[in-house]
Amino acid sequence: xxxxxxxxxxxxxxxxxxxxxxxxxxxxxxxxxxxxxxxxxxxxxxxxxxxxxxxxxxxxxxxxxxxxxxxxxxxxxxxxxxxxxxxxxxxxxxxxxxxxxxxxxxxxxxxxxxxxxxxxxxxxxxxxxxxxxxxxxxxxxxxxxxxxxxxxxxxxxxxxxxxxxxxxxxxxxxxxxxxxxxxxxxxxxxxxxxxxxxxxxxxxxxxxxxxxxxxxxxxxxxxxxxxx
Amino acid sequence: xxxxxxxxxxxxxxxxxxxxxxxxxxxxxxxxxxxxxxxxxxxxxxxxxxxxxxxxxxxxxxxxxxxxxxxxxxxxxxxxxxxxxxxxxxxxxxxxxxxxxxxxxxxxxxxxxxxxxxxxxxxxxxxxxxxxxxxxxxxxxxxxxxxxxxxxxxxxxxxxxxxxxxxxxxxxxxxxxxxxxxxxxxxxxxxxxxxxxxxxxxxxxxxxxxxxxxxxxxxxxxxxxxxxxxxxxxxxxxxxxxxxxxxxxxxxxxxxxxxxxxxxxxx
Numbered sequence: 505x506x507x508x509x510x511x512x513x514x515x516x517x518x519x520x521x522x523x524x525x526x527x528x529x530x531x532x533x534x535x536x537x538x539x540x541x542x543x544x545x546x547x548x549x550x551x552x553x554x555x556x557x558x559x560x561x562x563x564x565x566x567x568x569x570x571x572x573x574x575x576x577x578x579x580x581x582x583x584x585x586x587x588x589x590x591x592x593x594x595x596x597x598x599x600x601x602x603x604x605x606x607x608x609x610x611x612x613x614x615x616x617x618x619x620x621x622x623x624x625x626x627x628x629x630x631x632x633x634x635x636x637x638x639x640x641x642x643x644x645x646x647x648x649x650x651x652x653x654x655x656x657x658x659x660x661x662x663x664x665x666x667x668x669x670x671x672x673x674x675x676x677x678x679x680x681x682x683x684x685x686x687x688x689x690x691x692x693x694x695x696x697x698x699x700x701x702x703x704x705x706x707x708x709x710x711x712x713x714x715x716x717x718x719x720x721x722x723x724x725x726x727x728x729x730x731x732x
Numbered sequence: 733x734x735x736x737x738x739x740x741x742x743x744x745x746x747x748x749x750x751x752x753x754x755x756x757x758x759x760x761x762x763x764x765x766x767x768x769x770x771x772x773x774x775x776x777x778x779x780x781x782x783x784x785x786x787x788x789x790x791x792x793x794x795x796x797x798x799x800x801x802x803x804x805x806x807x808x809x810x811x812x813x814x815x816x817x818x819x820x821x822x823x824x825x826x827x828x829x830x831x832x833x834x835x836x837x838x839x840x841x842x843x844x845x846x847x848x849x850x851x852x853x854x855x856x857x858x859x860x861x862x863x864x865x866x867x868x869x870x871x872x873x874x875x876x877x878x879x880x881x882x883x884x885x886x887x888x889x890x891x892x893x894x895x896x897x898x899x900x901x902x903x904x905x906x907x908x909x910x911x912x913x914x915x916x917x918x919x920x921x922x923x924x925x926x927x928x929x930x931x932x933x934x935x936x937x938x939x940x941x942x943x944x945x946x947x948x949x950x951x952x953x954x955x956x957x958x959x960x961x962x963x964x965x966x967x968x969x970x971x972x973x974x975x976x977x978x979x980x981x982x983x984x985x986x987x988x989x990x991x992x993x994x995x996x997x998x999x
Contacts, residue, residue, distance in 0.1 A: 629928055630890075631886045632886040632887035633887040633890055649886050649926060650886070651883055651886065
């Protein structure tokens, strides 16, 4: 058994940690080990820690398919390399464990349309350097200053000035919205779309931003308007 | 006597922490308070220079912490003010020579002998900053009406809150009256709107600060300086005097009025 691959049980499946070595060798070792233990591993959800390797999209995609071919499912890739992380995200894989697996996200997104779902309430000024990541909605009563960031898988609501970075629908929910009494974020992201705030003249008004044809649109809040 | 520990910090460098420390300390001492200023900027010491006490240093902060001297031996008495003392920092070491708990212990020992313990924090958000705020009862955040300084102040205020040392008080330094009059500068209102903490004082840009710093004489001892007056007011507010904000500088109120005329409604 090659010593540079270790398999651990974690709360939501298995964590496979790849050690040092050439990718091609480690890749082969991993596959042969999975083949040897098919009965034991069958149907497992696998998170893969590739260390600091910078993997190409082709390599990672191929590995995912090979793993899935063996009746296993690869749902997360952990890496210190930001390139690998971003490729994993593009492939729809999680880059942190402890969060829900992507295949469950669809359910989560659907569940979010219901009343009484999870939200995080913050009642203070979020200052530069503060970072909040939350799987659900985020509600802030207070200002979000430049340099602060909020990343939520659901909607972001700021009862105050939003001037930092807000990313709603961070796990792909295109129906997510961001609203604020003063919507002037340094950058606004909804799902995969990114927008910057144009310079505004005059007094700030409550606004709501949502995705329309892949573009982030901000509209002044109309009392009778319905949120999609 | 139970001294109060005040830490002066900013995040960004060069906004006037050391000058403010020296002058607030001097202003308090001139009112008869017993004051010790501690330079926590280990490796880049300045406070001794601003106070004109550089040539009297024998022992420093690191010597106390490492047990090479007693606290009493490291205290340098000011040339002019009998109630003002300095604990200088070490120039040949770095921030890691002192830990936050060392600072807490030192300040606890000083509390019984002094009314005010004023700590000059280094710039940055790392070890030196944490050393400086660890013993603080009160934190003054000093900033300039300039976007990068304000941004850093915001970050620092957040860190102070998370260390449960808040709420910090704000001092806006180097307000250029000429530029404010033209509407080309961030106003105090702009700064306060973002930072949303209580304002303790505003100090106008004033060349007399530079001159007195170079001479090693605190500007608060110069009766004619507008900046000196502003800093005296800050010190007196710390003592509990209620001094209206408009009294800062000769035309502080005038600036405010003009600003409101030029920029109605803000934004």
